[in-house]
Amino acid sequence: MGALQSADAGAIDFLECAPENWIGVGGRLGDAFAKLSSQHPLTCHGLSLSLGGVEPLDDTLLQRLRRFLEQHQVVLYSEHLSYCADDGQLYDLLPIPFTDEAVHHVAARIRRVQDVLGRRIAVENVSYYAAPYQAMAEVDFIAAVLDEADCDLLLDVNNIFVNSINHGYDAVAFLARMPSRRIASYHIAGHYDEAEDLKVDTHGAAVKDDVWQLLAEAYRMHGVRPTLLERDFNFPPLSVLLAEIERIRGLQHAARTPAAALHHG
Template sequence: MSNFKTSMHSCVGLGLRRGLLKDLQAASAGDFDFLEVAPENWIGVGGAHGAALRELAERYPLSCHGLSLSLGGSAPLDVGFLQEVRAFLDHYHVPLYSEHLSYCSDDGHLYDLLPLPFTEEAVHHVAARIRQAQDILGRRLAVENVSYYAAPRQDMDEVVFTNAVLREADCDLLLDVNNVYVNSINHGFDPLTFLAGIERGRVVGMHVAGHFDESATLKIDTHGAAVKPVVWALLAEAYRRFGTQQTLLERDFNFPAFTELVAELQTIRQLQSREASHG
């Protein structure tokens, strides 16, 4: 695992999805460097899937990206669940755990990532919950910028809000480049200005994914298609600003031939190598 920690700035990964399980197990050395898992989908899982997780974890380092902490929610954080996550992270020596800068619960899990209002009150609320989560986890947490389609109250820009949360919580950022692009079209801002506004020292990883073009002014973040050229260009710009970071290719459904995913991973490697040569 130590090799992953020292080389994580130039590595590529895929999500451990059950629909990809056989392809991941049969993958050639060098196709990808790490696997990202959602802890809540794997904690306590036994049988064939549990055995597959253990086998893959012996071959590849794991990164973890949570789905259900609901950091921006109003209900108390699930301390028991966080303790289970900590045990999972410790067991698999996971160097990076991230969650969404959003909420997903209200008297029950809503199975969607809902946007926070960009207000001072929301900054204080979510930052306090992130600090509490970090205390229970015993490690820093990275929060991910999310795509959103309805905008609640916005007293500040998204990038100002994000920086304020990162500073007050003293946490890191998992930069989702596709989400930046999708939001820039849907809400009318310049994605390059967004990247330029993020504090450099906070970014510890990146996500890149495909999206659906509903129209010229509406993009839907699906994780079900190939990455588009405009998003590859934005990823290259993100590398220029923040340096090469461990980068996950997100694909959650509508899986193509595995060779097509490997080709996209190679595109990430090429962008990382190009930036490294310029640096």
């Protein structure tokens, strides 16, 4: 946190946190977080609502979350299109079966969350390593949930790439079918190359060239949106992360210029 506090003005466009890690935190750390949130726009990315789960939504958490989002003037709240609880937290993001029944179930829970929080939320396409049941394609499942819930999409570009390798589909074709009008923001992160046909979404390494290229395609297809560089561990010096942020800015600038439009047109 100290490095962020001492970063040059303008080095960071916005910050993101998992609200569960900060709700109720006081003292020195709470003061430092409040100062950062007053200096930079803040987004929040939830970890524990378990939108795809069967346990009742945690109303106490939702009320505390609403107060937190309002206190820190959070500009976007997102959650994962997955589940993570069953008679207790499972501490992992597990895939939802791609079925019509699951669409209706998850969409209803998202609508309930939006009602309690008093705002639209975005849901993130997640990485997954086993598919419990696929009556429809992943891309169709995501689109159906977004439409029925009337919510936004946090498009994780790295997750598309990882899933495309692990499950054998075309990442660019998948990206092209994402609904532009619902994309609120992008995530980009590093992953681990376990094998040629197995990638693990770790958020613990530098972003790979293939993922940078896919981000450029996302900007070309869907337009520039706020883009978060995710890093959860193996933190390098802040200067290394800021260099990746500059690469994001460079791709955004290129996507906005008429020359870029002519090149891709």
